[in-house]
Amino acid sequence: MLEATPGRPWGIGFKDLLDVEPNMKWRRKLAKEHMNAEEYPITLTTYPRLGSPGIFTSPFFPPSGEKLRSQFVPDEIANPHIRFPTLAANIRARRGRKVQVNVPVFRDENTSWPWKDPTVNYDMHNWPEDDDVRNGAAPDNFIHMDAMAFGMGSCCLQITFQAKNITEGRRMYDQLSPLAPILLALTAATPIYKGFLADTDVRWNQISRAVDDRTPEELGEKPLLHDRWRIPKSRYASNSTYISEDSRLRKEYLDPDLVTDPEVKQELMNGGMDDRLATHFAHLFIRDPIVIFAEDLKELDLSKTDHFENLQSTNWQHMRFKPPPTGNDIGWRVEFRPMEIQITDFENAAFSVFIVLITRAILSFDLNFYIPITKVSENMETAHARDAVLEEKFYFRKNPFPTRAPRPYSSNGGASGRASGTNTPLSISRPPTPSGPVEDEYAPMSIDEIMNGSKSDSENNFPGLIPLVESYLDSVNIDVQTRCELASYLDLIRKRADGRLWTAAKWIRNFVASHEDYKKDSVVNEKINHDLIKTVIELGEECTKGVKDVEKFLGRERCGNC
Numbered sequence: 001m002l003e004a005t006p007g008r009p010w011g012i013g014f015k016d017l018l019d020v021e022p023n024m025k026w027r028r029k030l031a032k033e034h035m036n037a038e039e040y041p042i043t044l045t046t047y048p049r050l051g052s053p054g055i056f057t058s059p060f061f062p063p064s065g066e067k068l069r070s071q072f073v074p075d076e077i078a079n080p081h082i083r084f085p086t087l088a089a090n091i092r093a094r095r096g097r098k099v100q101v102n103v104p105v106f107r108d109e110n111t112s113w114p115w116k117d118p119t120v121n122y123d124m125h126n127w128p129e130d131d132d133v134r135n136g137a138a139p140d141n142f143i144h145m146d147a148m149a150f151g152m153g154s155c156c157l158q159i160t161f162q163a164k165n166i167t168e169g170r171r172m173y174d175q176l177s178p179l180a181p182i183l184l185a186l187t188a189a190t191p192i193y194k195g196f197l198a199d200t201d202v203r204w205n206q207i208s209r210a211v212d213d214r215t216p217e218e219l220g221e222k223p224l225l226h227d228r229w230r231i232p233k234s235r236y237a238s239n240s241t242y243i244s245e246d247s248r249l250r251k252e253y254l255d256p257d258l259v260t261d262p263e264v265k266q267e268l269m270n271g272g273m274d275d276r277l278a279t280h281f282a283h284l285f286i287r288d289p290i291v292i293f294a295e296d297l298k299e300l301d302l303s304k305t306d307h308f309e310n311l312q313s314t315n316w317q318h319m320r321f322k323p324p325p326t327g328n329d330i331g332w333r334v335e336f337r338p339m340e341i342q343i344t345d346f347e348n349a350a351f352s353v354f355i356v357l358i359t360r361a362i363l364s365f366d367l368n369f370y371i372p373i374t375k376v377s378e379n380m381e382t383a384h385a386r387d388a389v390l391e392e393k394f395y396f397r398k399n400p401f402p403t404r405a406p407r408p409y410s411s412n413g414g415a416s417g418r419a420s421g422t423n424t425p426l427s428i429s430r431p432p433t434p435s436g437p438v439e440d441e442y443a444p445m446s447i448d449e450i451m452n453g454s455k456s457d458s459e460n461n462f463p464g465l466i467p468l469v470e471s472y473l474d475s476v477n478i479d480v481q482t483r484c485e486l487a488s489y490l491d492l493i494r495k496r497a498d499g500r501l502w503t504a505a506k507w508i509r510n511f512v513a514s515h516e517d518y519k520k521d522s523v524v525n526e527k528i529n530h531d532l533i534k535t536v537i538e539l540g541e542e543c544t545k546g547v548k549d550v551e552k553f554l555g556r557e558r559c560g561n562c
Helices: 020-033 083-095 128-134 166-186 204-210 262-270 275-284 306-312 345-365 373-382 447-452 465-474 480-498 504-513 526-540 550-554
Strands: 101-104 142-145 159-162 319-322 333-336 394-397 442-445
Touching: 020 345, 101 204, 159 345, 166 319, 166 333, 166 345, 166 373, 166 394, 166 447, 166 480, 262 275, 345 465, 345 480, 373 394, 394 447, 442 447, 447 465, 447 480, 465 480, 504 526, 504 550
Parallel strands: none
Antiparallel strands: 101 142, 159 333, 319 333, 394 442
16 A cells, blocks of 8 residues: 655645646556556555455465464565554554454345355464454454454545644634545445455445454443543544634534543643643543654653654544644644545545635635534444445534625635635525524535535525535636636536446446356455456546446546536
8 A cells, every 4th residue: 555645735826726636647657667567556445355365465475474463464464664563463462352343244136144254264273363253253244354454454535734823723623524424425435345345335444443452441341440441432533522712613512422631631731722622632642652662762852743643643533633743844734534545536636626625615704514523423434334425314514604704715725805706605695503402503414415505495505515615716716727627526526426426436336246257145256356456447547448337437528517
């Protein structure tokens, strides 16, 4: 798994947004140049047959090594840098057993039921942890996986923004948080695990389970005797905090059962941090570090933030608030982390650019997407459902508009005295939500309604995130060509939301279901996998000729109505 980032951050002009896709193409080309002729960089969330019996790595290594102790993948699958096998071993040691990653299998016409994972070996006795499957770690009707590689070997699309100051950074963290489950469902791309079709479409919970280091006491399976608290979520999980000092942040939106370290919180507040931000970090710091380099313990260097980053970077939430590193001019940053990687650079650019544009609309129109943080967590679970983008409803705020007139926002991404054109999004004149019951502020909505706006027969009157972005674009100076290219990105997302275009997960499922080798038994065999990967490579290289259902997946045109 490769992580590719641009060589330097993009600027704040609209033209910069058009550089994203060419840069992604260049990075794909650069990666290919460092590979053998028969090797290709592909942007799939997971390799479909990772952990299947047989050969899925080159060269082949046997599973059940000392570090991972996995039945399915070898130790050599992890980066040999000492950090990575140590992370895996320490998570296993802290839990007192292997990680338990179980994904419901998709039940097709010929799938045996109850389904037992045929790859699980109940007679393996290489390590004490091999007892896990004999003790119920691999329940019926679930694809069973047992190593960090099944989670942290996944790929995703993450976007980091720099805010102009800490206040704006905290605001962006909060306002983007409720959008995360929506974008997770829209980018769904993970319908296969270990050579079997799953009954879920996204990766999130699998990564969560693959790095879950909680002990039986912290999980609530045993009484608290040695540990300090019960912890309801893995260290890779949805957000549990809001951090802005926005006056619109009602206490009812906060998690009433949030676990924090009171001593850490008090120390932060003694140092001048406000209650809300201190609560956030005191929540992150309920975790133990899971890997420490010995040299960092020899002496405490207060000019460095290594110990902070050690804990901060191993709390993997769907948003990350990133204080400036010491010794350079990088500012306050916010990272949007939930999205699945897409098969083509066009799709990845579309979702990246959309997130940038919605942040600008939020700041320009002073939008408010607050709902209770517990509902955001519920939405993250809902996003896992098969075809959630069309079949499920998500809690979302009904009226995002401010009580006061919004500040105009200039095209360079900063507040300005005036912006050209209109600066009022859609029906901003309608009265704001009164401060009545919180439950009246949000409602279950389809992703089509959230992205494209409520239909006339809906009991909601939500404007839609894409119309809000278009209203923002109407309010700023932007040339026709740039607007046209941005429209092609918005069009892809609009059609994914209303079902005219398929998610990657749906396209992959359809590819498997229509393959001549598929027996309608949930099995993705080596031949199906080979043909799928071959087609994914072609799509990545923009060779769409002859690809089945490509128009249902990517659409006929790439430039909206221009």
